[in-house]
Amino acid sequence: MSDHDDNHDHDAVRGRRQFLQCMAWAGAGTLWLMKGGVLQAHALDGLAGGEAADASFSFVQISDSHIGFHKEPNPDVVATLRASLAKINARSSKPDFLLHTGDLTHLSKAEEFDTLSGVMQEAKAPQTFYVPGEHDVIGDNGAEFFRRFGQKQQGGGWYSFDHRGVHFVGLINVLNLKAGGFGSLGADQLAWLKQDLAGLSAETPVVVFAHMPLWTVYPQWGWGTDDSAEAMSYLRRFGSVSVLNGHIHQIQQKVEGKITFYTARSTAYPQPAPGKADAPGPLKDIKPGSLQTYLGVREVRHVRGKQALAVTEEVLA
Amino acid sequence: MSGARAWWRALALGVAALGAGPAGAAGKVAEAKVEIKHFAFMPEALTVAAGTRVVWTNRDDEPHIVVSAGNRFASSKAMDTDDTYATVFDKPGTYAYFCSIHPHMVGTIIVR
Numbered sequence: 001m002s003d004h005d006d007n008h009d010h011d012a013v014r015g016r017r018q019f020l021q022c023m024a025w026a027g028a029g030t031l032w033l034m035k036g037g038v039l040q041a042h043a044l045d046g047l048a049g050g051e052a053a054d055a056s057f058s059f060v061q062i063s064d065s066h067i068g069f070h071k072e073p074n075p076d077v078v079a080t081l082r083a084s085l086a087k088i089n090a091r092s093s094k095p096d097f098l099l100h101t102g103d104l105t106h107l108s109k110a111e112e113f114d115t116l117s118g119v120m121q122e123a124k125a126p127q128t129f130y131v132p133g134e135h136d137v138i139g140d141n142g143a144e145f146f147r148r149f150g151q152k153q154q155g156g157g158w159y160s161f162d163h164r165g166v167h168f169v170g171l172i173n174v175l176n177l178k179a180g181g182f183g184s185l186g187a188d189q190l191a192w193l194k195q196d197l198a199g200l201s202a203e204t205p206v207v208v209f210a211h212m213p214l215w216t217v218y219p220q221w222g223w224g225t226d227d228s229a230e231a232m233s234y235l236r237r238f239g240s241v242s243v244l245n246g247h248i249h250q251i252q253q254k255v256e257g258k259i260t261f262y263t264a265r266s267t268a269y270p271q272p273a274p275g276k277a278d279a280p281g282p283l284k285d286i287k288p289g290s291l292q293t294y295l296g297v298r299e300v301r302h303v304r305g306k307q308a309l310a311v312t313e314e315v316l317a
Numbered sequence: 318m319s320g321a322r323a324w325w326r327a328l329a330l331g332v333a334a335l336g337a338g339p340a341g342a343a344g345k346v347a348e349a350k351v352e353i354k355h356f357a358f359m360p361e362a363l364t365v366a367a368g369t370r371v372v373w374t375n376r377d378d379e380p381h382i383v384v385s386a387g388n389r390f391a392s393s394k395a396m397d398t399d400d401t402y403a404t405v406f407d408k409p410g411t412y413a414y415f416c417s418i419h420p421h422m423v424g425t426i427i428v429r
Contacts, residue, residue, distance in 0.1 A: 222419055281379050
């Protein structure tokens with residue numbers, strides 16, 4: 001266990017420090033250009049020029065809408081999801097589709113799924129692809145989630161599709177979790193993944209998305225996936241692999257060879273940076289009125305002719 | 318003075334009831350509590366007499382679920398803030414459990 005600090009003065013200092021650290025990762029939008037596995041940061045304001053123009057298509061990732069959550073710091077998660085969709089709808093270049101990387105709901109309740117479905121109709125995108133979070137599979141191992149939002153390609157719920165030369169893979173890592181463990185893909189899904197990727201040329205850009213991080217962000221809080229290393233061993237031969245996850249309600253990134261890992265912000269509430277609080281619960285210690293700087297959406301653009309993807313973060317505020 | 322004596326007697330009876338399990342003097346089932354706070358079960362390991370009813374209470378803002386490793390006792394539903402879940406442990410043994418949505422949260426009930 002982490003050492004607890006019961007001194008109130010220290011608590012105040014720690015809270016302030018925690019807030020500043022969190023502000024550092026909330027920040028304003030940043031454009032990430034990925035070229036040959038190396039990330040280059042650009043200010044979002046500089047996006048209007050050539051970098052945006054050479055994109056052949058784009059898609060947007062949203063995550064962790066937690067419909068049904070109603071406590072501090074966000075008693076109205078429907079409103080912030082709506083604001084996220086409005087942000088996407090207002091863009092001049094429309095995304096080809098949306099990805100929702102899980103925790104659509106807070107407690108897997110039918111009325112929460114109903115609300116989520118209703119609000120998602122407001123998105124001006126032809127389609128949304130979903131993977132479940134652990135909050136979406138409570139009590140029924142995801143039966144209701146898969147019935148409503150599944151692609152129904154494979155019995156286990158995982159799927160893949162090709163879009164304008166990019167191969168997309170949606171993985172499920174929130175079922176059959178074991179005591180003391182992290183997220184889990186399981187032998188059946190890994191066998192399918194190996195086969196799914198086998199026929200692709202190494203030049204094919206690959207985007208893998210799943211709810212829990214497919215890399216070990218912070219084991220003390222269970223932020224990882226037990227058997228993700230096996231999945232990564234199948235992906236290492238590709239020239240450009242982007243792994244998009246949710247779950248931890250903040251942006252964290254890591255580059256490992258040609259594989260770049262990203263976690264997304266939530267549209268509902270932020271969680272503390274790894275180890276910066278006693279537990280990974282909702283981050284409440286935020287300045288009044290600043291919630292929207294912690295929430296946001298992610299746009300990913302395919303850069304024409306470069307087999308590269310550019311990732312742009314956008315906050316609600 | 319008599320008030321203090323009554324208090325000590327009540328305490329002694331309480332301890333006896335905990336030790337005696339379901340056959341306790343009042344015929345009531347002994348109860349033991351586990352608090353869920355800061356994404357942890359407290360106490361993480363709890364030892365009780367056979368027949369004790371164990372009550373979990375979620376003190377976090379996040380939901381938690383009590384799930385038996387190896388399905389040896391019934392799982393709870395999703396417990397929101399201040400929700401409780403209780404089950405009676407009749408047979409001696411060591412029962413490992415975890416939270417199915419935060420599986421790094423683990424606990425043990427040892428029934429003697």
